[in-house]
Amino acid sequence: MGAIPADVDAEQGPPTAVPLAHFLAALGFLLAGTAVLVAGPAGRSGHLAAVHLLLAGWVCVTIMGAMTQFVPVWSGVGLHSRRLAVWQLWxxxxxxxxxxxxxxxxxxxxxxxxxxxxxxxxxxxxxxxxRTLAAVDEPGVTERHFAGALACFVAVALLGPVLAADLTRGVLPVAGVGHVGVLRAHATLAVFGAVLATVAGALYQLATMFTQTELGPIERRFRDAETVAYPVGVGLLALGRLLSTAALSRAGGVLVAASIAGLGLVVANRLRTTRVEPNPMLVRYGVVAAFAVTWAATALVGWWGEPLGTLYGHPTAGAPLLAGLVGFVVAGTLYHVVPFLVWVREYSDLLGLEDVPLIDDLYDGRLARVELALVLGGGALLAADGSTAVAASLPWAGRAGGALLAAGALLFATNLALVVVRHGEFSTTDLLGVGG
Structure with missing residues (x-):
């Protein structure tokens, strides 16, 4: 895949209503997950519900829609089945x-x-x-990352029902592997395999495409090494946690953290060299680069000391930083993808015949700026509330942070939903996959 593919054929993908239906469903999960995170029950039940609404519902459903649309377009092959693309969401x-x-x-x-x-x-x-990727003659770095992510999706979807069955029927342990080991492997493959492998593969494409730049020689050498090191690291990290073997997990953790740190530096350097005017997508990618490097540095410390129990990196900072990294990648990408899909359907045929809006004109830039400030402020307060000292001196920090975060999520979802409502002519049957 080149930085800016010259042979992109939008007809290779499914009807635009199919990925848009995924994105709208994902925005619903975002709002529900944020509500549970902020106002839901405390303890394990609320935590599990929020994680599945946000990680599986918002992030993974977004990934499913985005990959279904753009893998055929980027790779120049036809989607294997449009009907399966509808059923996967249903x-x-x-x-x-x-x-x-x-x-x-x-x-x-x-x-x-x-x-x-x-x-x-x-x-x-x-x-x-x-099946779609199998038709690609010469897979590139993005396709290889996506293939690894799909393998992790399969494994995560296998381990999830096993864990659910164990909660009610006690089917574990099996072959000496108990609930904790399967849970750790499930979380590791979900976050670092299914989600972050997709993010890494997409960022090599998007960071060059949207900054109108090309990777430099050092960046290309890192990319080639990371393409091997990252999946190996994820595999070792997950296997070590499944078998409760600290040495395997530690080795895998080092490879994963080093890969994410390097990727963050690549994104930062692409943003540094771009001449494209700042927009909500690029601003959020800048936040992603900062989160990636900071998370990786703290994860190396946390995983070196305790690679099994600290699932997401550093025991204190790992989860918030990782949530920021993934969340801002998804948000930044959606700020381009949703308007792009609507623009292609509604305005591309009118180009040159009458005045048409730019893609970035379809959403409200002021709402995007306010939403970013709310999310960053709310996230910072929630992270600070995790500190015992801050929680004691500022007991309102957690509640205020949650309120700001919820308000930011609502503005984000509203801004993108209005793109579809104001500029798109999609029927309910279109979005359900029944229409054309």
């Missing part, structure tokens, strides 16, 4: 929602059923995109 979204509901209500018997439905949807997605 199954995965209700399954993820059912999982969250089972945790929130305490009806754990629902979890294996909902998890099974979600797993089938994820497997359909992985099969559909796997």
């Amino acid at each position: 199954l995965a979204a209700p399954g993820f929602a059912g999982l969250a509901a089972s945790f929130l209500t305490g009806r754990l018997a629902l979890a294996p059923v909902a998890g099974g439905v979600a797993a089938v949807g994820v497997w359909l997605f992985a099969y559909n995109l796997g």
Whole structure:
């Protein structure tokens, strides 16, 4: 894949309503997950519900829609099945929602059923995109990252229902592997395999495409090394946690952290050399670069000392930094992808015949700036609230941070939803995959 593909054929992808339906569903998960995170029940049930709504519902459903649209377009091959692209959402979204509901209500018997439905949807997605990637003659760095991510999606969807069944029927341990080991492997493959491998592969494409730049010689050498080191690191990290082997996890953690740090530096350097005017997408990619490098530095410290128990890097800073990294990648990308899809459908045929808006004109830039400030401010207050000293001196920090974060998420979702409402002419049957 080149930095700015000259042979992109939008007809290779599915109808624009299919990925847009994924994105709108994902925005609903974002709002629900934020509400549970801020105002939901404390303890394990609220945590599990929020994680599945935000990570599986918002992030993974967004990835499913984005990969379904852009893998065929970037790679120049036809999508294997448009019908499977519709069914994957019909199954995965209700399954993820059912999982969250089972945790929130305490009806754990629902979890294996909902998890099974979600797993089938994820497997359909992985099969559909796997068959699509198999048609690529010369896979590039992005395709190789995506292939690794799809393998992790399959594994995560296999381990999830096992964990759900163990909650109600006690099916573990098996072959000496218990619930904790499977849970750690499940979380590792989900976050660092399915999600971050997709993010890494996409950023090599997007960071060059949207900054109108090319990777330099050193960046290309790093990219070639990272393409091997990162999946090996994820595999060692997950296997070590599954088997409770600290040495394997530590080695994998070092490779993962070093890869993410290097990727953050690549993105920062692409932004440094660009001549493109700042926009919400590039601003958020700048935040991503800072989060990536900071997370990696703290993760190396945390994982070197405790590679098994600290799932997301540093025991204190790891989860917030990682959430920021992933969240801002998704948000920044959606600020381009949603308006782009609507613009292609509604305005591309009118180009040269009448005045048409630019892609960046479809959303409200002022709302985007306010939303960014709210999310950064709310996130900072929530992170500070995790400190015992801050929580004691500023007992309102957690509540205020949650309120700001929720307001920012609402503005973000509203801004993108209004793009579809104001500029798109999509029927309900279109978005359900029944229409054209």
